[in-house]
Every structure is written in structure tokens, then in C-alpha cells.
Amino acid sequence: MDLAMRPEDVAFRDEVRAFLTENLTEELKAHARLTPGILADQDLRVEWLKRLHARGWAAPSWPKEYGGPGWNVMQRFIWASECASAGAPAGSNMGLSMVGPTLMGHGTAEQKAYYLPRILRGEDWWCQGYSEPGSGSDLASLQCRAVADGDDYVINGTKLWTTGAHQSNKMFCLVRTDPKAKPQEGISFILIDDFHAKGIKVEPIITLAGDHEVNQVFFDDVRVPRKNLVGAENNGWTVAKYLLEFERGGAAHGAGLRNALNRLKTIASTEQAGSGARLIDDPNFRRKIDETEVQVTAVEFTEHRIMSQLSNGQNPGAAASMIKLTGADTNQRITELGVEAIAYYAEPDVMEARTWGSNVAPVGPAHTLMVMPKYLNTRAQTIFGGSNEVQHNIMAKAVLGL
Incomplete structure (x- = not known):
């Protein structure tokens, strides 16, 4: 393993440092220091994303065909390292880091065309509907139900520890669509497009640190179009595992x-x-x-x-x-x-x-x-x-x- 950077890597690192020097304001750095977790102030998250988007660097891991910079592994590593060293806001943009890559791998052409540009522009902010009371590490035991009704699914249940739900307008969610199947085989991956729809209630959970980062979300007969299904029905476990690769890596x-x-x-x-x-x-x-x-x-x-x-x-x-x-x-x-x-x-x-x-x-x-x-x-x-x-x-x- 050769740890020495090539000349082009050094040049890219210097370009990144120049960008951070120019765009990472004292306000952004100070706020990052005052944020104990991963969820920064929403206005500052939006401001930082706009600065990145203007440079074409909003989505470091995305390929050029979807609006990303098309960086290689070394460039992504340099970018993440330099941002960490400079004290940039970590943020928690699940659209860029999780939903976007998942749609590239499993979404329809229509879903990609609609959602990916909106994520890049900061028009949509996503939260993750995975964990439930009693279904955390044992995620396959989740019970939040989605029942097909015409062109819609009707969702009932609850999601727990939902990071950033109070700052989001959309959610990607795992729901049980076949209660008779084996636990991992009856789950589907659905996009809840209107997170302020009738029947959705977000209750804050204040952490030990005194911060409002996570929430519990309740669904009461929430209607979601069936076209928002990602992948095949009852194949959500495969999509979820694909997404978890991005949640656990890349930093x-x-x-x-x-x-x-x-x-x-x-x-x-x-x-x-x-x-x-x-x-x-x-x-x-x-x-x-x-x-x-x-x-x-x-x-x-x-x-x-x-x-x-x-x-x-x-x-x-x-x-x-x-x-x-x-x-x-x-x-x-x-x-x-x-x-x-x-x-x-x-x-x-x-x-x-x-x-x-x-x-x-x-x-x-x-x-x-x-x-x-x-x-x-x-x-x-x-x-x-x-x-x-x-x-x-x-x-x-x-x-x-x-």
C-alpha cells in the first residue's frame, strides 16, 4: 500500500483547501463546533449545501451522469478528510448520502429524474424510517404496515429514533407489505413524498445531551402512491441492505x-x-x-x-x-x-x-x-x-x- 499522493492528488487537495478557505465562513465553523452530534442548524445546512452545489461538489460520491463531480476514491477521501480537518459542518444529508445512491441502484427512471435534481438543489431533505419500538438491530421484526388500496398504500404504525424528521419534508421508509411471509421477505421500501400529509405526526425526543436530533413518527392511515415503491414489492430488504452500505461507509x-x-x-x-x-x-x-x-x-x-x-x-x-x-x-x-x-x-x-x-x-x-x-x-x-x-x-x- 503506497500512501504517497500523486501530483494530481496534491493539486486536488490544494484546490479543496482553497475552496474551504473561501467558502467555509467563521459562522459555519463556529456552529459546527457548537453541534454535539451530526444534525446542524437547518438554515446553515442549506447555506453550506448551496455553496457546495454552486461548485458542483454537493454530492461527492455521485457520478457525473446524475449531477455529481465523478470523483475517484482518492478524491472523495481527500475531500472528506479536508472538510473534517477544516471544521466544516458534518450535517446529516440523507438525501445525498443514502437516498440518492439507492435510487441510482434500484429506482425507476421516473424516480431518478424527479428526486435526484431536487436533492442536489436542497429542495428536499430526507429522514430515515427504519427503527421501531422493539425493532432496532433486529430490523426484520418491524411491524409498520402498508396495505395496498387501489393506486395507493395505506400506512399505519410508528418509527423511532428518526433523525432529522422535524427538519425533513420526505422520508424513505421500510414497511411490512406481506405479514404472512418470512420476516425479511415481506418488507418493502417506500418513499413518503409528502411528509406533512394528513395522518403523520412527529413527536420530538430530546437526547441526553439536551438536543433535539431524533423523533418518533406516527402514521395513521397515511396514503402514499404505489409508484413511490423502490424496487419490487416485498423486496425492500435487498434495497435496505444496499442503502446501509452507504450509511456505514464513505466517511x-x-x-x-x-x-x-x-x-x-x-x-x-x-x-x-x-x-x-x-x-x-x-x-x-x-x-x-x-x-x-x-x-x-x-x-x-x-x-x-x-x-x-x-x-x-x-x-x-x-x-x-x-x-x-x-x-x-x-x-x-x-x-x-x-x-x-x-x-x-x-x-x-x-x-x-x-x-x-x-x-x-x-x-x-x-x-x-x-x-x-x-x-x-x-x-x-x-x-x-x-x-x-x-x-x-x-x-x-x-x-x-x-
Whole structure:
């Protein structure tokens, strides 16, 4: 594996850096710092997407035929890494990262022609209707029903932990269309085009960090045109697995972890140990940082290996699960050390100080403000996108043959 960048890669990296310098405003960066999870302020998400779309970079993974830049694997990796290093808003644009690629693979010509341009322009914002009460990691047990009635499906049931539902106008949803079939064989993938239709109710769920990121969505006789079915009826499990490949992959985990680790080092260089010396000079705490840095480096090199495999047309297979699992565990470890580093400053919770433009001061030094919210938010990282247990099962089967 050759980690050296070719001249054209260096030139592309410099182009990306110039774009970020010009377009990534202080307001966008500051808001990204004040966002503990993945869901940024909607107005800023729209602003950032418009800047990207104007350059033709709104959808890094999309091919040119659908309005994407047609980047290769290395270019996508450079883009994701540079955005993470520059502090760009992570956002949660499921249209670009999940629905769009899924429609390219399984959608009809009509669906592609209608939805893909709207996603690129930021006219539609999508949320994911997968999990339900009792159906999370065991997604095949979902019970939300869709019954055919003329040219429509009539949907009844509920979806849980629906990220960004309160900011979305559309949903891609898994529904049970054949209750008599085997669990994985009676599910269909449907696009709910009008997320404000009669019978849809969105109830907020406030996270441990105090943020409104997720929701519970209720469906009461909601009518959806049958033409919104993606793939064949009762073949939604195949479509869902295809989409999950995009949910679990494609991000530059290493760059984000490296940035988080560097922030931790900065905090530890400021805070004091019990002896009065800098916390980063305390042997016990420094050992914890060094151990975590080994994990970050392992993620970075695994990421490079996956990138090399993709560039050569190979499927990384279980490596995607490995990096998802290790990346989530390492990020949680970094946030845990952050809480340990700021000690009693972890207790105050001043939500108003986390609002961009607020004149409410945090309790304690500015670097302590987001430590606890990020710690609380990252508790979910070992669950969403396939829990650690699911990733362990994938690796056990694919690598160990169990």
C-alpha cells in the first residue's frame, strides 16, 4: 500500500483547501463546533449545501451522469478528510448520502429524474424510517404496515429514533407489505413524498445531551402512491441492505478522530492535574492519551487500506464493519477522557451558551462547553448504523467463518 499522493492528488487537495478557505465562513465553523452530534442548524445546512452545489461538489460520491463531480476514491477521501480537518459542518444529508445512491441502484427512471435534481438543489431533505419500538438491530421484526388500496398504500404504525424528521419534508421508509411471509421477505421500501400529509405526526425526543436530533413518527392511515415503491414489492430488504452500505461507509473516520484527539490534547495542556502540573504531563493521563492515539492511528491505516482496495476494484468486506466499530469505540474513548480532563466543569449545562450568536457565557473556560454534550451524544455511535453487536456478528461470519 503506497500512501504517497500523486501530483494530481496534491493539486486536488490544494484546490479543496482553497475552496474551504473561501467558502467555509467563521459562522459555519463556529456552529459546527457548537453541534454535539451530526444534525446542524437547518438554515446553515442549506447555506453550506448551496455553496457546495454552486461548485458542483454537493454530492461527492455521485457520478457525473446524475449531477455529481465523478470523483475517484482518492478524491472523495481527500475531500472528506479536508472538510473534517477544516471544521466544516458534518450535517446529516440523507438525501445525498443514502437516498440518492439507492435510487441510482434500484429506482425507476421516473424516480431518478424527479428526486435526484431536487436533492442536489436542497429542495428536499430526507429522514430515515427504519427503527421501531422493539425493532432496532433486529430490523426484520418491524411491524409498520402498508396495505395496498387501489393506486395507493395505506400506512399505519410508528418509527423511532428518526433523525432529522422535524427538519425533513420526505422520508424513505421500510414497511411490512406481506405479514404472512418470512420476516425479511415481506418488507418493502417506500418513499413518503409528502411528509406533512394528513395522518403523520412527529413527536420530538430530546437526547441526553439536551438536543433535539431524533423523533418518533406516527402514521395513521397515511396514503402514499404505489409508484413511490423502490424496487419490487416485498423486496425492500435487498434495497435496505444496499442503502446501509452507504450509511456505514464513505466517511473519513480517521480525520475526525485525529481532530477530536488534538482538541483533547489542547484541553489537557490547559487543565491541571491534582499535583498542580499540566494534566497532559501527568503520567497516568498521558498514558491514556497515548493508548488512544494508537487506536486513532490504527483507524487511519485501516481507512487507507480500504481506500486502496476500493481503488483496485476490490470489496473491502468486513473491513467496513471493523472501521465502523473501532471508530465508534475510539470516539467514545476520546470523549470520556475529555470529561475526565475538565473534571467538575462537566457538571454545568448551559444550553443557551451553545446557541450560535448567544450572549450567554458558559460556566467555566470556553474549551469546556462542548465536552459533556459530545460525550453524551457519542453514546449512540455504537448503536446507530448497526450496533457493535451487529458488527461483531458480521466480522465473525465474514472473517472467522463462524
